[in-house]
Amino acid sequence: MTLFYLAAYPQYMDHLRDEVDRVVREHGWTKAALDEMHKVDSFLREVMRASGMTTGTMSRKAVKDYTFSDGTFVPAGTYLMAPTSAIYTDDTVYPNAVEFNPWRFSDMRNQGEHVKLVNTNLNFLSFGHGYHACPGRFFAVSEMKIILAHIVATYDVKMEQEGVIPTPIMIGHVCVPSRKAEILVRKKLPSQMA
Numbered sequence: 001m002t003l004f005y006l007a008a009y010p011q012y013m014d015h016l017r018d019e020v021d022r023v024v025r026e027h028g029w030t031k032a033a034l035d036e037m038h039k040v041d042s043f044l045r046e047v048m049r050a051s052g053m054t055t056g057t058m059s060r061k062a063v064k065d066y067t068f069s070d071g072t073f074v075p076a077g078t079y080l081m082a083p084t085s086a087i088y089t090d091d092t093v094y095p096n097a098v099e100f101n102p103w104r105f106s107d108m109r110n111q112g113e114h115v116k117l118v119n120t121n122l123n124f125l126s127f128g129h130g131y132h133a134c135p136g137r138f139f140a141v142s143e144m145k146i147i148l149a150h151i152v153a154t155y156d157v158k159m160e161q162e163g164v165i166p167t168p169i170m171i172g173h174v175c176v177p178s179r180k181a182e183i184l185v186r187k188k189l190p191s192q193m194a
């Protein structure tokens with residue numbers, strides 16, 4: 001999905017590339033470099049938010065009657081999910097939520113908010129939250145950052161039609177990237193590489 005966003009919005013490529021070139025020049029391809037890639041991190045988190053990935057997450061079954069602090073009563077046997085897509089498209093949570101803003105989270109981070117991709121909170125549930133939050137996310141995020149950083153450092157990518165994300169397939173509540181979409185990929189010339 002990230003590749004589709006990267007290709008659909010090529011105007012962000014140079015910002016990512018500048019960041020990757022700068023931190024890799026300073027730290028090499030190391031964990032320290034990944035930690036410095038705030039824009040790469042933000043881009044990935046914004047793709048997870050904007051694309052939704054799932055309409056809901058953290059499925060649970062109530063094993064006994066439960067009343068939430070606001071009075072909501074959940075009888076035993078009820079299945080529940082946290083409504084990720086409702087949260088991710090709520091303008092009061094994410095201003096101008098409909099807009100893909102790749103620097104949304106790096107800007108928030110600059111203001112002192114804990115919104116690195118590995119950070120979970122009630123407004124970002126793609127890795128779950130609380131006691132059962134995904135323990136594999138630290139590994140997964142490092143992998144995703146390495147792949148995105150490598151792509152921007154090595155290739156130019158674009159979609160035939162700018163600004164259009166190929167329609168995903170919904171399987172139940174899970175959003176699967178289109179398997180038919182095509183992306184134009186061109187390897188950068190050696191002289192363009194850092």
Ligand code: HEM
Pocket residue numbers: 057058059125126127128129131132133134135136137139140
């Ligand atoms: C982008 C990649 C990934 C995403 C989006 C993701 C998402 C999630 C989510 C949403 C949960 C919480 C489910 C819940 O509360 O019901 C979860 C749990 C879990 N994830 Fe991941 N995950 C990813 C990668 C990984 C990887 C790479 C591993 C292992 C190497 C992993 C291992 C686990 C385990 C063991 C749990 C269960 C934790 C528990 O129940 O206490 N995940 N994941």
